[in-house]
Amino acid sequence: MRTMLLVDMDAFFASVEQRRNPALRGRPIGVIGSDHRTVITTASYEARRYGVKTGMNIYEAKRLCPGLVLVIGDNDRYIHTSEALKDLYLRYTPEVEIYSVDEAFLDITGSCHLFGGPLEVGRRIKEEVKGLFGINATVGIGPNRVVAKLAAELSKPDGLRWIKAEEVEGVLADLPTEMLWGVGRRVSERLRAIGITRCGELGRAPAGLLRARFGIVGERLKALGQGREPEARDRCGEGVRSIGHSTTFPRDLCSPAEMEGWILRLSEMVGSRARRHGLGGRTVSVVVRYRSFETFSRRKGMGQATNDTHRIFHTAMDILNSAGLKEPVRLLGVVISGIEPVSGQVPIFEEQRRRAALLEAVDGVNRRHGPFTLTWAPCLKRLRKGVIAPAWRPSGVRRSL
């Protein structure tokens, strides 16, 4: 039986800002992406008490919490802190998976006895995080990542909870399904429609029924309801229709040339994620959101299914260059669709084989050391700028549903 530990920073961006500027401590603050942006990225716990939430626009947030202090986020600082935290975690186990900028899974199966057991590891990590960074962290421990995540959800903020394997069933029995990692409101509503509201019910529901309703995801849902970690989707990739990433720029951009670095970066995020899952797409779409929030997308086929960053990038640039942009752009997205498993077809030309080998090597480095550790130069310029979503994580994609 494994022992997984999740460390989840409480209101991470806000906590970092409060740590940096003592004047902000104890006050409701909202972190925003840039002074051109109006969406709250993270709210401090003081602000959350007023109902301020991630994704809310500042006008609504100010209405709920008139004393709200807005702070422009600084990704350099968050990433720096995140990296420093990783070093801390590595003192407890070599098996650290940075899941997002403020969450990390530690596999402490083999190492927790050295520190006096799982709860003691959790307590020490919390203490050190507080001591070194002044941030409250919640630690959830369980036999797998799903349960560890749930333990953290149930005990935050500033919590510590260990759900042992034998306790899982009891904990889940009466828990609403939306508490589960990766079960959103929409899925919960669809579950409710077939009479399932609690995790216990979900775990016992016939796989056939769930499969009929949700496709391949149904089986994953059943596993989640039982507190099991669903098998990674990497194996088959069925049910995946598209893979995409989008970003809102720190300020609106006007010409495709200015967007090139961003497109490359998004293409790499899409490409590396597709490669990890052994999938490729036949079509590239670019999503453009104008300053006015008018949003549209354009698509273009690529002939054969591919997950090669460069081919995605060039196709996306072609689309952008021929789109005839009419207004400054605030958000861009790159999506591949027409997803199919990439075959083991070997390219005939040496150059293509070398390219495939290069991508494989880059992916290997980035899997180990975090995304964009090894990347194309134009990506570097952009790497530390712009808004990162709280869901940011180095490896680019969440493995939940």
Add this chain to the structure above:
Amino acid sequence: MNIVISRDELLKRLSDIQSIVDKKTTMPILGHFLMSTGESSFISATDLETAIKEPINPAEVKEGGDLCIPARKLFEIVKEVEGDVSMESEGQEWLRIGAGRSSFRLACMNPDDFPKWPKLADSISIRMGSEKLLEMIELTLYAAGESDTRYTLNSLLFHIRPDVKRFTVVGTDGHRLAAIDDTVELATDREMKVIIPRKSASELRRFLSSEAVTVRMQIAPNHASFVIGDVEFLVRLIEGTYPDYEQVIPEGNEKRVVITREEFIKSLRRVSVISRERSNAVKMDLSPGLLKISASNPDIGDASDEIAVDYQGEAISLGFNARYLLDALNALTEEKVVFELQEPLTPTLLRDGRQDYRCVIMPMRI
């Protein structure tokens, strides 16, 4: 312009140009064709990548002149009318069409705005039989890429090598390749590699008959022209570098298998019933005297088939996209084919008795 022309003549000429006329009206003039009448009359159409010019024979030319006429609409009109068709321009804006008791008026465009037919400077000229060029295109086009981001692959390569008096046509999509040679006499000693867009090659194919007509090919740095009888066909070449195809054609693969082509095709078709939904991967296990072809698909099941082959070497297993093998086998014609292999992941060569045609197929990882 004021002419009378037989309906059948006009219909035939118009149907020739329909697939070249641009359907997407990015530039309205490309939805039109140029009609030029006088002592010699011709029509011309282009999508800026391919252009065609062919003579037209009016029964009577009362007054010569040029006009840009909507290609699709005129074609639709001519299909519906009967008897001789009279065409009379009103300035450069209108065309009056009369046939029997029907009459039409079509808005036209200024012929001066129609793209000019380029002059081919610095060209070399090759003459060859129409049926030969047709064969060369047909045996390579299937292997060419289609809407690939590496745009030079969506094409055929025409490689002219005066040093060995050879003209080679190559098609590849980056996974398989087909190359065919012809011997030509050239009045130049300049080697040329030109890239013909896939769409142009497939249009050109329609005009190449299997009759013994001579085609005059003229190849310039930016364009290639093909004169087939009285039709002139022009292609704008793709700029860029075609991959080094000669390097990937394996010479001296040591494992040689002789297989009855028809049996090989049937066996692959049977097994790919199971494999075709996905990457169409089939596994081939070759041992002395026997080729086993198998496929498995976790959603459906599996299949295997065996054929007796002429093979003496050591056993080898490798994977292929069955589609690629079938395409190549269908392009070959002789009863027996030779399959030359080396390692599980190195290029393989499929050919029959003729030495001028080679199909290279890259294996799959299985």
